[in-house]
Amino acid sequence: MLSPQAAPVVEATLPAVGAAVGDITARFYERLFEAHPELLRDLFNRGNQANGAQRQALAGAIAAFASALVSHPAQRPDAMLRRIAHKHASLGIAPEQYEVVHEHLFAAIAEVLGEAVTPEVAAAWDEVYWLMANALIALEKDLYAGAGVGPGAVMRPWTVVSRHLETDDVATFLVRPADGGPVPASLPGQYVSVQAELPDGARQIRQYSLSGHPHGALQFSVKRVTGTPDGEVSNHLHEHVGVGDTLLVSHPFGDVTLGGGDAPVLLASAGIGCTPMVGMLSHLAATGATRRVIAVHADRDQFAHAFRPDLHRLVGRLADAEAHIFYQRPVGEWPEHRSGLVDLSTVEVPAGTTAYLCGPLPFLRSVRGQLIEAGVRPADIHYEVFGPDLWLGAGA
Incomplete structure (x- = not known):
């Protein structure tokens, strides 16, 4: 919940921030990747950065969260936060990374909005950011605890033991832990993150839904992506990964899972x-x-x-x-x-x-x-x- 001091400031400035949030997120990513090029190389989806989808999603999430705080001050938009938290957990996002995001996001806000960002406005939106960030950190902590892993151990090596084509453009991969360890539990509807080393040395990560529940293995399916841009990881998996190869695969995550009961x-x-x-x-x-x-x-x-x-x-x-x-x-x-x-x-x-x-x-x-x-x-x-x-x- 926003403080009594911050709530009216956020409400008053929400239209201006909302109108500029697309420019803010664009400048944020520019600053972030200038300071930390390894994040674009090995964490963020380069395709979604190239086509602007990630900027659009971040802008929508910030605007939606701030609007929810203003419209329903006694409630937290947990459905939205859970979805983001699961995605972050599948990537191994750590609490300290929120400090890095804060630094470059608020610098971008100051650059785009200029003199409109008074100390009072900056303090109010700082509250918005940390309400969202701390909620995500808490949710992600619970997800890591439930998985029995830490942010740095979400991914482990898995061996491809089977691969077959469902269609000309869709391949299914069956993988088992390379160390012979146990297969983590998963819920129907969840996904895994898969990291692939590309020819330029980048270690890009993508999420793929589990398409079955075989005993002692995980099964995910990948569609070849063509367009602007082509799918870097999906196409790499189709063209270069086969039986016997090793992939880094995360613990299963995802908040859209099949509920129990007898209802239709x-x-x-x-x-x-x-x-x-x-x-x-x-x-x-x-x-x-x-x-x-x-x-x-x-x-x-x-x-x-x-x-x-x-x-x-x-x-x-x-x-x-x-x-x-x-x-x-x-x-x-x-x-x-x-x-x-x-x-x-x-x-x-x-x-x-x-x-x-x-x-x-x-x-x-x-x-x-x-x-x-x-x-x-x-x-x-x-x-x-x-x-x-x-x-x-x-x-x-």
Whole structure:
């Protein structure tokens, strides 16, 4: 909670800071990487820095947190903070790194806003920063304790024991601890961070959802990424990593996990967003779940649909489950009502359904809106998005 002195100052300056937060975060990253180039080389996603997605996500998170403090002073936006904390924990972020961020973020604020940053304004926004930072530090401490690791020991060497293609662009890797030690527990829906050494010596890190729960191993799946820029780590894994190779892989983390109980569950995915959903279906099938399960998947066509056989197999193993597949440009004969974008008006969504979504942001927005229209409570709709979460500032 903001102090009585800081609250009115933050409220009064929030419009100005919000309007400039994009410039502030851009200058922040420039300063940070000038002072610590190793962070861009070995920690931050260079692709997300190049396309501006990380700056946009940071700006949204700061604005959303400050707005929440002003609008609901007695509450802390824990849902947003938990998501960030899990991502940080998967990267091994340590408490002292928040001091480094503070130094360069506040220097960037002073540069961008100039004389508007009076001592009173600086003190008020300092409170905002440390409320957010200390909350994250506490959450991350609990996550490390639960995993039985410290920030510097989140990653360990794993050996690739199997690799196969799901589609031309999606490869599944099965890895086991290189030291023969135990495999950490994971929850359906979680992800791991994978660090790869690239040809230029950078050790870039990416997160990949667990796409199954094999005994004595972890399984994650990687889609080859082409675009502006191409996916550095994903493409490196496709082209250069095979059976017998060693990767640094983190303990599993992630806050969007399948809840228990007997309530109906709907799993909706698009494209490579199917990976955590296949993990959830695997868990439901392995535990003999009898709850109502509705799996909805959208893809370009049959050939782009990763885990297509697995989806049908797992749904077939469940006592009360059905699958609804939509292809934007289906190949050959395909039902008309399952062609194009996802249309949940053709799917019966039971009362009391809990939904889990994963896919591109437009898909998430569309499906979330359709679920609310179908009577699903907003609190019962959970989403996972790959890369920087550009929905954090949207109040989703």
